[in-house]
Amino acid sequence: MNERQLAEDILAIVLENAVKHEAQKVRTISVLVGELSDIKMSVLTQAFVELAANTLAAHAELDITYIPAVVYCHECKKRMTVEPSKFICSVCGSTRLEILTGDSLQIEDIEFD
Numbered sequence: 500m501n502e503r504q505l506a507e508d509i510l511a512i513v514l515e516n517a518v519k520h521e522a523q524k525v526r527t528i529s530v531l532v533g534e535l536s537d538i539k540m541s542v543l544t545q546a547f548v549e550l551a552a553n554t555l556a557a558h559a560e561l562d563i564t565y566i567p568a569v570v571y572c573h574e575c576k577k578r579m580t581v582e583p584s585k586f587i588c589s590v591c592g593s594t595r596l597e598i599l600t601g602d603s604l605q606i607e608d609i610e611f612d
Contacts, residue, residue, distance in 0.1 A: 502543040503542075506550050513528055514554060517609070526612055530606055531605050533565075533600065568601030569581075572591060572596055574593035575590045
């Protein structure tokens with residue numbers, strides 16, 4: 500995963516919205532991160548801090564919420580959460596799972612002054 504590119508993308512979206520809302524400052528950026536996304540949050544956060552310096556988001560807080568991995572088992576037709584390291588159905592043991600949530604990153608909210 501290229502955390503620096505993700506940080507650039509997040510910052511671009513945040514600054515675009517800050518300008519649109521005539522914000523003086525960005526306070527908080529709420530981000531939803533899936534457990535399966537393979538994003539190193541410390542690297543993403545550090546890259547964001549570096550990139551946001553001297554912008555409206557210079558001191559913004561990244562508020563990160565982790566989204567569990569929810570899958571659908573094609574064998575037993577059940578929905579369930581799974582641990583990323585144990586990607587098997589807890590009911591029937593199948594590996595024929597479809598990811599429903601937990602593999603993405605999205606901005607949920609941006610708080611401005």
